[in-house]
Amino acid sequence: MxxxxxxxxxxxxxxxxxADPVLLDLVAKYTREGFNQYAPMSGIPQLRERLAEKTRRTQGYLPNSETEVTIVSGATEAIFAAVTAILRAGEETIVLEPAYDSYEPAITLNGGIPVYVPLNAGNFSVDWEKVKDAITPKTRLILVNSPHNPSGFVWSQADVDQLAALIRHREIYVVSDEVYEHITFDGLKHISLGSHPELRQKTFVCGSFGKTFHVTGWKIGYCIAPTELTAEFRKVHQYITFSTVTPIQYALAEYLEVPERYLxxxxxxxxxxxxxxxxxxxxxxxxxxxxxxxxxxxxxxxxxxxxxxxxxxxxxxxxxxxxxxxxxxxxxxxxxxxxxxxxxxxxxxxxxxxxxxxxxxxxx
Ligand SMILES: Cc1ncc(COP(=O)(O)O)c(C=O)c1O
Known part of the structure; x- marks a missing residue:
């Protein structure tokens, strides 16, 4: 319209x-230099390493770039593959509303049941009592998003701790949509769920280079998850796209060498x-x-x-x-x-x- x-x-x-012309030039360079065939299924090692390093710098922990980092075709694929890796038919996923539109189909296409919990009216913060009340023996997954689309709400450390406490003794996993990880205001800092040692064991952190570097049409993102979860995640990724666009991976790997570019x-x-x-x-x-x-x-x-x-x-x-x-x-x-x-x-x-x-x- x-x-x-x-x-x-x-x-x-x-x-x-x-986008930054430097990044565009790098893509041109790698296409011309012949980096145009299939990339490794999990992503090229250089990009996985740079991303792990970025995570250490911004979130204070270093994921294993071989076994815990996967490059995928956008956060949308990461979210879909993570949900598919965990959810079985009839199991429930808690979704905080309002929510980005790809969550529900990812759940229902896998035979799962979305259970909606509204965010607080006004500032769209999380009502942790409501989340707790929504948990049943069938709950297998919680899908969260901070910084949040559409409200812009950013989780505090207290939110992260609340989620950790809530799932501590339960077999519940988390898909954390963090595509706006580099966009927070007024001194607020994005806290990745991966930075919480306990949550890290149960969380798929999903990110998007497209959002970060103003190139949404490139559809390139990533998933960081512990080794066992990444193994399951990759089984799904392998049969959705197998691998992600090669020259752009090389370009991003080189571009990420300068932290100022994402900071x-x-x-x-x-x-x-x-x-x-x-x-x-x-x-x-x-x-x-x-x-x-x-x-x-x-x-x-x-x-x-x-x-x-x-x-x-x-x-x-x-x-x-x-x-x-x-x-x-x-x-x-x-x-x-x-x-x-x-x-x-x-x-x-x-x-x-x-x-x-x-x-x-x-x-x-
Ligand atoms: C919250 C949220 N998650 C995921 C995506 C999609 O990311 P990508 O383009 O990397 O698939 C968007 C895009 O609008 C979004 O707003």
Missing amino acids: ATEERAINLSQGFPGFG SILDFYQKKRDLFVKGLGETDLRFTPSTGSFFQLASYGHLSQIGDREIAEKMTRKLKIACIPISVFYSDKRDDKIIRFCFAKDDAELLEGLDRLKNLAEIL
Whole structure:
């Protein structure tokens, strides 16, 4: 609809700007130098090693790059393969809602049963009592996501500890979607579940180079999990894609040699978040500044009671600015009158979009 209407598109979660030319040149170099045949099933050793090193630097633990790190075709594949590796028909998976849309099909296609637990209204933090109440003898998996899409909520150490305590004596595993690991704001730090020695034994950490380096179309990501879990994970990965695009793996391995390249992402997005919330403050929408990811939620229930899908459509068609209604992230499509904006766009586009948002009253 955004394309049809030539609207400023702040809906889908992909960056509107290019990648670092250094990275693009590396891809060109490796394709020309003939790195164009199948990569090893688990990923090229150089990239697995660099990723393990990045994990040590940012999360304080060093995964075994041979047995605990697998390169896959995007976090979506990592999530699907991890769920498939663990879940058997009839077993339950706890999903915290609102949730990214690939979780439910990954569970149901494996014959599993999603059990939804709503995040707290307002700030989208986790209600650990509710999570505890949702656990049954059939619970085999919990699927979590921090920094969170769509809310931007970032887990604290207390959240991580709560999850560890909750599954301590249970045979429950965790799929941790950490694709926005390098995008947190206001001094907050992303805490990978892998950094918790106990949780690390039961967790598949799923990440995305596409999200980190503004190249979502490359569909390249990874999974870090303990040796036994990685062995099961690879059995699935082997028959989904077998291996992941070779020249890009070589390019990323070389690119990751300079830590500044992933550490600087944080400042880059902090500026975008600041610019976007400053402008949003001049509109009639209500919001709390996002603390992570490249999404900003805003509510309009104090202005109008029209449905969130309807307002998103009107904004796209009449104001020419596209956003996403939050009801689509809920299994029961509940409508809390909240919309999501993606601010991973050029500043000029963000400013133009914000300008159009000032006319919101016209469509309510
Ligand atoms: C929370 C979350 N997980 C996973 C993905 C997909 O990552 P990838 O493109 O690496 O498959 C997205 C993309 O929007 C996402 O928002």
